Amino acid sequence: MRLINVINHQLEEVYGSSIPEYAILSHTWNTPEEATFQDWSRPLTRIRKFKVSGFAKIYGACKRAREDGIQYLWVDTVCIDKSSSAELSEAINSMYAWYEKAKTCYVYLSDVRIASKDKRPEDNYSIDIFDVFKRSRWWTRGWTLQELLAPTNVIFYSKEWFQLGTKHALAVLISEISGIDEDCLRNIKRVSHCSIAQRMSWASKRVVTREEDVAYSLLGIFGINMPLLYGEGSQNAFRRLQEEIIKVSDDQSVFAFDTGSSVNTLLAHHPSDFAHQSKVRPSFAQSITSPFTMSNAGLSLTTPLIQTLSPYWVIAVLNCVEVRWAQQDMRKRSIVCLPLLGRDNRFMRAHAPVTLITIGVDSVAAQSPRAPPPRTINNNANRWNGDNTGSDILTDNTSSVGRTTPLEIQDLTTRKETTYLVSYFSRIYPLYGNEIDEAMKGFAIVDEDLNKATPERGFMITFPRSMGKYQYSSAFPKEDMHPEISFFLPSAKAPNMHSDGAGDHGEVTRGILVFAHLAAGRFKPGFLGAIEIVGIYLALDSATGSWTCKILDLGRQFGDPDLANEWVAKGDEMVVGKPEEWIHYDQQQNVVVAARTRFETVESEPCREAIMVEIVFDLKELLEERELER
Known part of the structure; x- marks a missing residue:
């Protein structure tokens, strides 16, 4: 690991237990003006270019570290020799840990400006500063997600190095911007305790320069180490990431994605497939989750299955729930279910009639007479979070019109588990040929009356x-x-x-x-x-x-x-x-x-x-x- 000595601006190499206390810089790149390892290694170059934006922000961060009594600083642009693929791979796999161990993380927002004391606000700054803060490019980049999550102490600065606030103090605003759980931002809840789907949702709208970084930028967030293969493409990189996650996690929310852009696939193509899964949480079931494994044949899963009248499709019950909060802090919890198409315990993900189903198992308020129950429609039209009345297991309840029903059982699903294979279309369809054609037509009802x-x-x-x-x-x-x-x-x-x-x-x-x-x-x-x-x-x-x-x-x-x-x-x-x-x-x-x-x-x-x-x-x-x- 290389660090900048903030006193003399020299790069120093440190190892293992000898790594000193250091600050770390989080920023967005402006490639033509960014400093490199080679540039910073030449004293004359870094002095000559000290006003260039890529160099100036490093000098600014060094000054801030000195004022905070921290002697060393890590900056990705100059502390990694990107001409070495081996060093780059090691750095990317270590980066989350480096941010996590930093004493302070300085977030430099180059597109957030604050009027100097001798300027009248009405000259150039009629927009509230936090409106500008929310629109900063920093919130849209893939790599900055782990740079926000990993460090305990994060401080935000404007282009002029005016302090805007800390991650802890701005937690409500940051949660609104990023979708990240406030408890994670306040260090109350560990990131690793959030579901796979929830963490993926945080990255769903972020962009990267190199397409493979859509996966590589998430390695630390999921505690994964894997080789980097630039040139493999974003889908292959993201698939490899999910396969590595499956090896170390029993959280089935990794399968709770919408198949709009990932039809006929086992795994998602992009974090955006999880865009609407921010409310998915791990299920605290009574039993231990049965192991699931990937092989060249597909995915072996063991879950309860909900049967239908069709011989061609079933609904798998995953070990995760969607949690939403109603009025008066009333919780609504729904089990997440995955439709599967096939037979004889060999299935593929079904795109019809729906990509995911959530079945409510917690109480909500009674509805008004002759009105459909209140519902929360996802932005994705392929999903709906069903509302329910009642609480877990049994409760004296009211229906949608306020009439007392028998002791209403909310969760009707079996606890009996079935082991089955989820594979690809190209593997499942040849097994059944014409007999599954009717199901493969989709759920369109063929009628003689076309009108x-x-x-x-x-x-x-x-x-x-x-x-x-x-x-x-x-x-x-x-x-x-x-x-x-x-x-x-x-x-x-x-x-x-x-x-x-x-x-x-x-x-x-x-x-x-x-x-x-x-x-x-x-x-x-x-x-x-x-x-x-x-x-x-x-x-x-x-x-x-x-x-x-x-x-x-x-x-x-x-x-x-x-x-x-x-x-x-x-x-x-x-x-x-x-x-x-x-x-x-x-x-x-x-x-x-x-x-x-x-x-x-x-x-x-x-x-x-x-x-x-x-x-x-x-x-x-x-x-x-x-x-x-x-």
């Missing part, structure tokens, strides 16, 4: 704990159920009931899904101790955007005419014209249905907005499982 409008909303049918001893049997209307993609798009309109008992067709569309126990009708009534034939009534109100779900006990046998003429009518009686009954959770005997999460779909297929319906057939086992976790 038929895309449905505004629909239901995505899922089974967080598998279907167990039940199987899908029928639906009304049958043509509205699409098992190959596990979507139900009800089109049959319910009658509007008036006070005189008369009805007409209004804005409510609805239908029923039927699931039969494998032993339905084989034994005496009540022998199974469960509903033998389950009807799931689902309705949408296009006028208000509301939806609801209900469980119907269809007895021991049914016919399609019964669905159309009897059971749908019973469902209508429960909810049509009764906004207080439009709840998102229902429970009968051993069956639970919840419809609490919605998201915007990719390319509006098969509908513009999907409501995720979770159906559970083993409530008793679920409660026993949750009780053991307490």
